[in-house]
Amino acid sequence: MRFQEIIGQNELKEKLVRTIRSGRISHAQLFFGPEGSGALALALAYARFLHCSSPLPAPAAGGSADACGQCPSCQKYHKLVHPDLHFIFPVAGTPQVPKNPVSKNFYDKWRDFVLNTRGYGSLIDWYNHIGIDRKQGLINAEDASEILKTLSYKSFQGGYKIMVIWMVEKLFHAAAPKLLKVLEEPPDRTLFLLVTENPDQIIRTIQSRTQLVKVLPIADPDMNQALARIENPGQVRIADVVRMAQGNYREALRLFGQDNPDKELFERFRQWMRLCFQNKAQDLLDLVRVMASEGREAQKQFLSYSLRMVRESLLLGVRGEALSKLTAEELDFVRNFSPYVNPANGPAFAQALEEAIQHTERNANAGILFTNLSLRFSALLKVKAA
Numbered sequence: 001m002r003f004q005e006i007i008g009q010n011e012l013k014e015k016l017v018r019t020i021r022s023g024r025i026s027h028a029q030l031f032f033g034p035e036g037s038g039a040l041a042l043a044l045a046y047a048r049f050l051h052c053s054s055p056l057p058a059p060a061a062g063g064s065a066d067a068c069g070q071c072p073s074c075q076k077y078h079k080l081v082h083p084d085l086h087f088i089f090p091v092a093g094t095p096q097v098p099k100n101p102v103s104k105n106f107y108d109k110w111r112d113f114v115l116n117t118r119g120y121g122s123l124i125d126w127y128n129h130i131g132i133d134r135k136q137g138l139i140n141a142e143d144a145s146e147i148l149k150t151l152s153y154k155s156f157q158g159g160y161k162i163m164v165i166w167m168v169e170k171l172f173h174a175a176a177p178k179l180l181k182v183l184e185e186p187p188d189r190t191l192f193l194l195v196t197e198n199p200d201q202i203i204r205t206i207q208s209r210t211q212l213v214k215v216l217p218i219a220d221p222d223m224n225q226a227l228a229r230i231e232n233p234g235q236v237r238i239a240d241v242v243r244m245a246q247g248n249y250r251e252a253l254r255l256f257g258q259d260n261p262d263k264e265l266f267e268r269f270r271q272w273m274r275l276c277f278q279n280k281a282q283d284l285l286d287l288v289r290v291m292a293s294e295g296r297e298a299q300k301q302f303l304s305y306s307l308r309m310v311r312e313s314l315l316l317g318v319r320g321e322a323l324s325k326l327t328a329e330e331l332d333f334v335r336n337f338s339p340y341v342n343p344a345n346g347p348a349f350a351q352a353l354e355e356a357i358q359h360t361e362r363n364a365n366a367g368i369l370f371t372n373l374s375l376r377f378s379a380l381l382k383v384k385a386a
């Protein structure tokens with residue numbers, strides 16, 4: 001990844017280059033931004049620029065200075081095999097690596113993943129890529145020890161040794177002291193680039209030892225430009241994708257080429273709400289069983305979708321249909337659903353879903369969680385508008 005390959009974020013790119021040029025390189029930086037904003041891609045472009053032996057000046061037409069793309073260091077970056085670029089990321093046991101998995105075991109797959117997604121992939125994409133979608137990945141204590149070991153060697157090219165830690169909030173609590181220690185007393189000429197979508201889930205003591213690099217959602221005009229350059233196999237208009245993706249490039253790609261990418265989520269949500277409304281206990285339990293059997297990230301995705309639908313239902317009465325971000329089918333459902341989600345019960349609906357998302361992240365028992373939610377919704381759907 002070079003700066004010029006990253007969608008939008010021009011101000012941030014220029015700021016990053018300025019800090020390097022003025023020698024204000026903080027040894028620990030936290031790149032944080034929402035899914036699909038490009039936080040990992042930016043961290044990689046930053047690392048590449050630092051390692052490049054003959055960086056290019058900013059083009060006259062606008063944009064930031066950038067790595068050259070030609071020098072030996074850049075050549076290695078093409079394949080993410082630079083000897084002074086290291087990675088730590090969440091992993092879990094797989095049939096190939098059943099015991100004590102560490103990032104190193106997955107390096108080949110990791111390179112594929114980052115190069116294929118150009119740094120815009122999400123955690124669920126990564127889990128799917130290595131076949132652990134039913135588990136929660138972790139950065140465990142063995143990996144934290146690996147950081148120390150790796151950084152104790154001299155750098156190959158005499159420059160910085162750079163350690164990229166992706167989704168650092170997945171750091172297992174027992175591993176935190178090791179990382180903290182090395183952040184406090186970093187080996188000479190080392191750089192930590194921590195990347196996350198959820199900065200509030202990072203242990204405070206770690207966060208306080210980093211310089212924050214805030215990555216905003218991609219601006220609509222930048223997204224528009226990026227999408228116009230790629231082939232659009234589907235029927236969706238670029239303007240609609242830009243509007244629905246809300247600055248998330250991964251989401252924009254997902255929306256591309258599909259009439260309704262959330263169809264499965266929609267159909268399940270509709271079924272769930274119907275069963276809750278009708279109070280069909282046995283059917284509800286069957287559905288709960290299906291939902292509980294899926295991976296955590298898939299559960300989170302469904303709960304987030306449900307939250308979105310509840311909010312859209314609440315907003316429908318306020319701002320009308322013209323501003324709705326729903327597909328025709330979703331809108332049709334929401335029209336019938338919105339009378340049951342009113343100011344009297346809507347906030348409780350949303351709160352229950354927000355809490356469920358948090359609990360899912362903390363490994364709550366999914367069967368109990370979905371059962372409780374179903375009971376709560378059955379009760380809430382009977383609350384009449386005041």
Ligand SMILES: [Zn+2]
Pocket residue numbers: 051052053054055067068069070071072073074
């Ligand atoms: Zn170069």
